[in-house]
Amino acid sequence: MSMPPPTRMALGVFKGKHKGAKKGFELLKKKADALKMRLQAMTKEIYNLKILMSDQATEAYFSVTEAGYAAGDFKHKVFDAIDSNAEVVVAAEVENVAGVKLPVFSTVDAGEGKAKDEKSSIGLAAGGKAVEKCGKKFKIFLDAMVKLASLQTSFLTLDEALKVTNRRVNALENVTLPRITHVIEYIKKELDEMEREEFTRVKKLKEKKEAALQEKKKALAVAGIKEQSSFASKNTLDEYDTSADPELVNWD
Numbered sequence: 001m002s003m004p005p006p007t008r009m010a011l012g013v014f015k016g017k018h019k020g021a022k023k024g025f026e027l028l029k030k031k032a033d034a035l036k037m038r039l040q041a042m043t044k045e046i047y048n049l050k051i052l053m054s055d056q057a058t059e060a061y062f063s064v065t066e067a068g069y070a071a072g073d074f075k076h077k078v079f080d081a082i083d084s085n086a087e088v089v090v091a092a093e094v095e096n097v098a099g100v101k102l103p104v105f106s107t108v109d110a111g112e113g114k115a116k117d118e119k120s121s122i123g124l125a126a127g128g129k130a131v132e133k134c135g136k137k138f139k140i141f142l143d144a145m146v147k148l149a150s151l152q153t154s155f156l157t158l159d160e161a162l163k164v165t166n167r168r169v170n171a172l173e174n175v176t177l178p179r180i181t182h183v184i185e186y187i188k189k190e191l192d193e194m195e196r197e198e199f200t201r202v203k204k205l206k207e208k209k210e211a212a213l214q215e216k217k218k219a220l221a222v223a224g225i226k227e228q229s230s231f232a233s234k235n236t237l238d239e240y241d242t243s244a245d246p247e248l249v250n251w252d
Contacts, residue, residue, distance in 0.1 A: 006190030006191055006194070010187055011187045017180050024172060025169065028165055043155070059137050060134070089107070105150035
């Protein structure tokens with residue numbers, strides 16, 4: 001990874017990236033935990049439903065034997081009553097779990113129809129209760145099958161979403177965040193080194209200026225002493241014009 005120029009602006013940019021990556025990591029971690037909990041609950045629900053369906057299937061098919069014993073062979077009557085309109089339809093909805101859309105299937109009764117009316121007349125001669133019981137058992141078994149299909153479809157969708165989320169969490173935790181942290185540490189180290197160099201440079205420059213100022217003061221002091229000594233060695237009358245003073249003229 002190529003390092004950016006060690007500047008204050010670059011440091012601010014990467015600090016912002018680190019903050020965003022850390023926030024994203026925390027959110028994805030929470031999402032992964034929520035999906036994992038939902039997946040575990042769904043696994044337990046599928047397991048219990050499959051055990052329950054085993055008993056329901058046994059009861060449903062045993063009820064067919066009971067209805068056949070009570071009402072005789074009524075299968076051809078059921079087949080004759082079937083038309084193009086479905087009595088039970090499957091409705092699909094969407095459940096949102098931590099941002100993941102899961103399909104949810106359920107059975108819906110299509111209402112009264114010709115086939116339903118004809119099927120209700122089966123067993124009027126004999127074994128009506130056994131036939132009705134058989135229909136209810138298979139209706140319960142059908143609801144369980146649709147629910148199991150819904151759970152298994154949601155399980156696959158949730159499992160794939162959890163894998164993608166875990167990959168993103170691992171990438172942020174083990175790749176992105178360490179890289180950004182390394183760049184920030186590099187920029188800080190370089191900036192500290194530049195500050196130390198600048199401090200040393202300013203210190204040396206200040207020392208040179210102070211030395212030059214001291215030399216200048218010494219030179220001025222020496223020049224002042226020489227000027228005072230040369231002034232004191234002179235006679236004030238040497239430069240005085242005696243011709244301009246009448247008293248000195250008469251004195252002579």
